[in-house]
Amino acid sequence: MAGSRVKQVKIKILSRNDLTSNEALDLRSRRLSGPETARVGKQLVFHSDEAERLLKFVAEYDSGFYCPEKCDVYEPVREVFNPADLSDPVRWLSQASGRVLIKKTKPFRYEGYVENHRHS
Secondary structure, eight states, rough: TTTOOOOEEEEEESSSSOOHHHHHHHHTTOOOOOHHHHHHHHSSOOHHHHHHHHHHHHHHHHHTTTTEEEEESSSSSOEEEOTTOOOOHHHHHTTTEEEEEEEEEESSSSEEEEEEEEEO
16 A cells, blocks of 8 residues: 555564573473472573573664664563663573563564573
8 A cells, every 4th residue: 555654563583592591491300389480590590692692683683773672571561671781681581481572662663572482
């Protein structure tokens, strides 16, 4: 249709690489109860170099044109996405079946997520 413009884009980013941290795999193998998994999980540092590389790619692609403004693990997406400090998004994405919701509103609007599809 002539003159129409896209108002919003939805994206989904999956990776063939395993984004899961070794700490998350170890925790999963222990087969703890739900509350105990949550308690132990809060004490662990989840970090995957692959997850960090993927989030940096999203932030830096096309000189940062697509860099998200906000990120979170829950709706609504509220946390500021800071490409200089990706510790929280990397932690979220490094967990088995983890994902990071992302959002941008200027110069165009998009929303979507980056998902760790391994070990779900």
